[in-house]
Amino acid sequence: MNILSQVTRIKNAIAEVLTGKDELVELTMIAIVNKGHLLLEDVPGTGKTVLAKSLARLIEGDFKRIQFTPDILPADITGIQFFHPKHQEFEMRPGPVMTNILLADEINRATPRAQSSLLEVMEERQVTIDGETLKLPSPFLVIATQNPIESHGTFPLPEAQLDRFFMKLPSGYPDFHQEKEMLHMYRTKNPQDTLKPVFSLEDILVMQQEVQETRVSDEVENYLLSVVQATRSHEFIENGISPRGTLAFMRAAQGAAYIQGRAFVKPDDVQFVAPYVLAHRLVLTMEGTMRKTKEQVLKEILESINVPVESEAGR
Structure with missing residues (x-):
């Protein structure tokens, strides 16, 4: 497929x-x-x-x-x-x-x-x-x-x-x-009425198996974990990302690579999914809520961490 x-x-x-x-x-x-x-x-x-x-x-x-x-x-x-x-x-x-x-x-x-x-x-x-x-x-x-x-x-x-x-x-x-x-x-019409199936349910089940095989190199894995760890020590964050959130973060990055037809995760995939997977899992301190949004804090964290170069991201 x-x-x-x-x-x-x-x-x-x-x-x-x-x-x-x-x-x-x-x-x-x-x-x-x-x-x-x-x-x-x-x-x-x-x-x-x-x-x-x-x-x-x-x-x-x-x-x-x-x-x-x-x-x-x-x-x-x-x-x-x-x-x-x-x-x-x-x-x-x-x-x-x-x-x-x-x-x-x-x-x-x-x-x-x-x-x-x-x-x-x-x-x-x-x-x-x-x-x-x-x-x-x-x-x-x-x-x-x-x-x-x-x-x-x-x-x-x-x-x-x-x-x-x-x-x-x-x-x-x-x-x-x-x-x-x-x-x-x-x-003149409701275009929803003319939609035709693109995938079958069986196709989705196959995709759910295949996405797990998308490779995550040590460099990308370390980059992803550095982002997670930074959420747990940031001055404006009371509760950082949980281990369940870390797993979701990795799987989302795998999914981003998979739907692009790649068999490996790039740092760009990690950056792309981070706001959508991580922001709602953060709990800011009282001072943090008065100064910034969760998305702004997360953006600062992403900008503060060195991104592995393409060759190091390990195909």
Whole structure:
């Protein structure tokens, strides 16, 4: 499989329904091949739902959506044993998590109890309903969204739960020309209706195996670890990157190389994924929050560490 050409086809297909999202599509593909879940944080109407639905169609996968509200219950997510009065017996009714791509819309509007039930499913990739355990379909990807501009009636995800998301991505506004192109695309039809699959689910499973074989040289590995270690000693960071975050960092760099069709990781891959894999895992000190954003602190760290040259990066 020529992964680079396939990813290009997906980017071109997404471009037919969303403009200016090439980098977002690349990062999403990195998450998919690494079995990672995504957190999209941006204002409403920037294409988060369209992206999730389009991806499901492009990989021939099932898509389901949960609109999180304060009254949603864990059973609304995982499913229930339903008593059928006609048959006088209980029937298993799996919840919307039994899918390939799940859009968890406005996850920060759910109570911590409901949030934790979804996060457990994300980690274990199975649900237990009244003692019966069901495996989730494979592949399984959660794309969770949250609105950063509204705090009324929300329950922010604690840092320990944020750490379970492989990446946190901004969606972002289109520029003038991209938005004009969007108006033309949707003027007479909905282009989502014409999307054709690019990958099969079996292709995704193969990619999830192949990406693990992407080589990481000692030099690149040391560079990656130097970034992680620097987050644990920075004056403005209270809690640096956890070992789970380190593993996610390495796998994301492997994924970045893999979707470019390379069998080895370059320092550029490490730098490309760092803001999206690491920033949401940092906890700044009180002084740090008043002076800088997490992204600014991380940028300073990346600029302070020597980057291995191409020949040393070990093909």
